[in-house]
Amino acid sequence: MVLAKVRLVKKHIKRQDRAYSRFIQGAVSVERIHYSRWISSVALFLITFGLLAFLVSPTLESIFSRWLKFDESYSHGFLLLLVSAYIVGRKWYAQRPITGFYPFWCFPFVLALAGYTLGGILRVEALQELVLVPMILSILAILIGWNQVQKFILPIGLLIFALPFWDxxxxxxxxxxxxxxxxxxxxxxxxxxxxxxxxxxxxxxxxxxxxxxxxxxxxxxxxxxxxxxxxxxxxxxxxxxxxxxxxxxxxxxxxxxxxxxxxxxxxxxxxxxxxxxxxxxxxxxxxxxxxxxxxxxxxxxxxSAVEQAADKHMRADEASPAPKKHRYAGVALVSVFLIAAFFALPSNTGEIKEVPANYDLRLDQEQYGPLFASDLEGWRPQIRNPDRVYQQTLFERAAVNDASDGMPEVFYAAIHSYDFQRQGAEVVQYGNRLYDSEEWRLTDLFNLEGPDSRRLSGITLQQRFGDKKVHIAYGYYVEAHWESDELRAKLSQLAGFFNGRSDGSQITFGVYCRDCDGVEALSSFIDRNLPVLLDTIDAQYKE
Structure with missing residues (x-):
């Protein structure tokens, strides 16, 4: 009787052991499946976002360069990127999104990608920066669907406040x-x-x-x-x-x-x-x-009571996994679009010239004589990274011959041109300034009308540690369009798309005189010489 009970106990133990072994094997198999699916999902995201990063690398480089300028408006960029990455990582770990293919979101992705490509063709970086976040979110929506991607809209959208298009x-x-x-x-x-x-x-x-x-x-x-x-x-x-x-x-x-x-x-x-x-x-x-x-x-x-009630009833949304057979279709489609956009974008080689080229131009013919200086009584515009430059200080020969007490007027003319607009080398940028505020102070404003009704903005500057005054007038010649203010000059890049040009120039005139009407003298100088400067630019860049 005892032996029979012992045999029954042994048989029961063996059954339990076999059941436990099957359970362990099943759990291991399930774990392997989950681990394999996780590795596969990571690979899908690495492929798509790796291609995206490669496509937008010039834009990312320019954004990072702005973030490194701690005296500008975007010095919080890297901190914001770390905060965004942390929140996205925490939500991703908590939600564990399941990849699939949601074709509806291909439409907003293609629109955003088209905007990025158009911005590259027009050389309008602000447009490219504007669509970066929509591109990231639309790719995520293609791969994980709206129910899952909506959790990441705000953490990723936070990066919008670090992109330089806000300028x-x-x-x-x-x-x-x-x-x-x-x-x-x-x-x-x-x-x-x-x-x-x-x-x-x-x-x-x-x-x-x-x-x-x-x-x-x-x-x-x-x-x-x-x-x-x-x-x-x-x-x-x-x-x-x-x-x-x-x-x-x-x-x-x-x-x-x-x-x-x-x-x-x-x-x-x-x-x-x-x-x-x-x-x-x-x-x-x-x-x-x-x-x-x-x-x-x-x-x-x-x-508040409303927030407390909302917090109590908050629950995670259920995500419906897509069939596994569609998981790679979204990645393949997104990759094709990204590669096509890469070949459609113009080249970004030769970004900034270390030494700008010189215009073949001299205004020292019969009427003017050159002075061996590239400034006007210590003043000249501060222009960053131009591709081509002309600067000359001159005097009017007839006025000197008539004067008995030296040179009555000294003139200045300059062209600073960019072959095409890009970050750090564009006609309207934060680093381009008309004067050094530590050396000069503004005392007056005026406007001038040049040949062909071209309007120029003017300022009068006085030395901070002296009594000399200079009168300055300037305008922008962007892709064959003349403008007198920065915003319209920037927007001219869009209009210039239809004439095949991509150049942008700032044209600056100045005059210094002791006993004359400086604004009137400057206006006469512009009337005689602005057409010559514009013709020189057109000869350089016109097709």
Missing amino acids: YLSWTLQLITVAVNEIGLGFLDIDFRIDGIYVFLTGIGAFEVANGCSGLRYLLVGQSLALLYGELNLRKIRSRIILFLVAIGLALFANWVRVFIIIYMGYETNMQSSLIEDHDNFGWWVFAVTLIPLFLLGRKLEN
Whole structure:
């Protein structure tokens, strides 16, 4: 009896062992399947995004170069990239997306890719930067579908606030800042006038609300912080929108206050305040103060009854896996489109010339004589990385012969040309400046009309440590289109697509004289010589 029971126990143990072995083998098989699927999914994403990175590498290089300039509006770019990568990685690990093929999303991907290709053909980098994030999201949607990709829209979309296409907003922000400060200064007993982006304090000096004073850097950082806070702490779309809009308002308000205080200090100290020359750190302190109410509002929204109820009912969306047989179709289709775009894009070789070529041009014929200098009393425009240059300082022979006390007028003419527009070498860029603000200060503005009704913008500069004044007039000749302001010159790249040209030039004239009407002398000089300079450019670049 005992032996029979022992045999039964042994048989039962053997059955348990066999069942456990089958269970372990099954679990291992399932684990191998999951691991194999994970490796396969990683390979699919590496292929598609590797091709995408190769295609857009010139654009990424230019973006990274802007992020490395810590005195501009995009110095937060690398930090934002790390934050975005961390949030995406955390969500990816929690969701474990299943790859498939969702053909509907090929349509927005093709549109974004076409926009990128068009931007490359037109040499408009802003258009290429604008479609980068939509391309990334549409590729993800093709591979994992809307139900899964919507979790990654905001973390990846965060990168939008580090892309340099926001530069196009600078001019509008500059005008808004000037308009707001005009209202503020109107409440004070200050004699001033406004001309464009310039604020003239009568008898004291002038302020230029330049690109760096537009408030763009505070706006981008404020939007980034609001979006990030909403992604991490808020559930309701309404709460996120409220926080985002308040962040925009506070960021703009911080810049308006900063500019107002700088102008007021210039008035009170007769332009002697150190705040006028070194105001970057001051701006960040003002912006930091405006973050206090922003985060207090965020905390209030987070603790609201609506948010608490939404948090309790929050649940992860179920993702429907696509059939395995379609997993490679999306990758193959995306790869074909990326490769086709690569061959459609123009070459990016020869990006920046170390030494610009010279125009074969001299304005020293019978009427003018050359001076052996490439500046005008120490002034000349600061232009970065031109491909071709002409600079000459001249005097009018007849005027010298008639004068008894030396040379009455000295003229300056210059062309700075780019064969085609690209990052770091384009006619309108942050680094191109008409004058060094440490050596010269703006005292007046004027406009001139040259031959063929071509309008030029003009400024009068005075030495900071002297009494010499120079009168400057300038314009832009972009792909055979003449413009007098930066924004329209930038947009001319689109119109130039139809004439087959890709060049862009800044043409600058200047005059220095002791006892003459400088603006009138400059206008006469432009009337005689602007057509010659334009003909020289056309001869170089016209097909």
